[in-house]
Amino acid sequence: xxxxxxxxxxxxxxxxxxxxxxxxxxxxxxxxxxxxxxxxxxxxxxxxxxxxxxxxxxxxxxxxxxxxxxxxxxxxxxxxxxxxxxxxxxxxxxxxxxxxxxxxxxxxxxxxxxxxxxxxxxxxxxxxxxxxxxxxxxxxxxxxxxxxxxxxxxxxxxxxxxxxxxxxxxxxxxxxxxxxxxxxxxxxxxxxxxxxxxxxxxxxxxxxxxxxxxxxxxxxx
Numbered sequence: 001x002x003x004x005x006x007x008x009x010x011x012x013x014x015x016x017x018x019x020x021x022x023x024x025x026x027x028x029x030x031x032x033x034x035x036x037x038x039x040x041x042x043x044x045x046x047x048x049x050x051x052x053x054x055x056x057x058x059x060x061x062x063x064x065x066x067x068x069x070x071x072x073x074x075x076x077x078x079x080x081x082x083x084x085x086x087x088x089x090x091x092x093x094x095x096x097x098x099x100x101x102x103x104x105x106x107x108x109x110x111x112x113x114x115x116x117x118x119x120x121x122x123x124x125x126x127x128x129x130x131x132x133x134x135x136x137x138x139x140x141x142x143x144x145x146x147x148x149x150x151x152x153x154x155x156x157x158x159x160x161x162x163x164x165x166x167x168x169x170x171x172x173x174x175x176x177x178x179x180x181x182x183x184x185x186x187x188x189x190x191x192x193x194x195x196x197x198x199x200x201x202x203x204x205x206x207x208x209x210x211x212x213x214x215x216x217x218x219x220x221x
Contacts, residue, residue, distance in 0.1 A: 002058065002120045006129040006136060007051065008163055009036050016133055019153075019161035024067060030160050039153050039183040040186040047179060047187055051149070052084050055125035058186075059116065061132030062094035068130075069102040091119065093129065093135045113142040120144065133161040141167030147191050148173070154184040172196050 002021035009019040016034035018024035026033060035046035060068065068085065075082035091103040100107055112135055119127060129145070131138065137144050150163075174193035180186050206214070 002122060002124050002127055003146040004116065004120060004127045004129060004139065004144055004148040005149065006139075006145050006163075007138070007151070008129075008131075009151045009153065009161075010163055011153055011155050012159040013156045013158065014162040014164060015157040015160035016131075016136075016163045017157075020067075025063065025161075028160070032157050032160070035157065036151075036153055039181070039185050041182045041185075042122075043181050044151075044180070044185060044187070049080065051080055051128075053138065056128040057089040057091060057134070058085065059091050059119075059127040059129045059135070060093070061135035062092060062096060063134070064131035064165075065090065065092045065094070065100070065102070065105070069100075073102060074191045091115075093132070093138070112138045113144065116144050117142070118120060133163075136163065137167055140164065140169065143171070144171040147188065147189065149189045152186045152188070170196050178195055 008016050017030050018026065019036040020034060021037075022033040025034050032116045058068075059126050072082045079085055086103060088098075088104065090102060092105055093109055093115070094100075095142075116139060117129070129139070135151055136145070142188075171196045172193040172195060173190040174190060176191055177189040178186065179188075
């Protein structure tokens with residue numbers, strides 16, 4: 001059984017749109033593309049290198065795929081992330097008939113949720129979900145994401161595409177790791193932890209036995 005792991009850059013108000021550059025995704029009039037760049041530090045690079053050092057296949061939406069395909073094949077063989085991204089299998093959720101020209105790229109057939117569910121049932125490394133906001137919404141609504149690594153940046157963007165949209169399924173999560181960069185970015189890993197358990201801080205009416213106990217104590221005191 002394979003896990004789907006979503007590693008996502010977020011603002012404090014949950015926006016994940018266009019973190020890496022002004023032209024990455026300006027849809028909806030988004031004007032703050034490239035909002036993470038000035039927060040990057042050496043520790044964050046170390047965490048990223050460790051994550052990409054483990055076995056994985058990439059799981060991408062078409063827009064993120066095109067951004068990656070326009071960059072990573074051209075960074076050179078001496079670039080460790082580029083070398084890894086070029087070699088791993090890229091599973092791409094797309095309805096386009098345009099060919100996937102980046103090496104080792106595979107188009108998901110029969111709908112993203114069905115295709116990812118099938119992939120999860122097979123053998124292989126984790127399916128690492130990068131960016132791909134629309135695909136994330138599809139997988140959240142189908143309850144197919146097993147783990148989140150959330151890179152939360154200390155800024156509020158106000159508008160833009162958010163990680164947890166209306167289709168997200170209620171689920172309890174458990175924090176398994178947390179780090180803070182020198183620039184105030186928190187990097188937190190969460191795994192699924194069953195169903196949500198509710199409770200209440202409201203005062204409860206005492207039971208008959210409790211009222212009798214209190215009366216006895218008052219008589220004896």
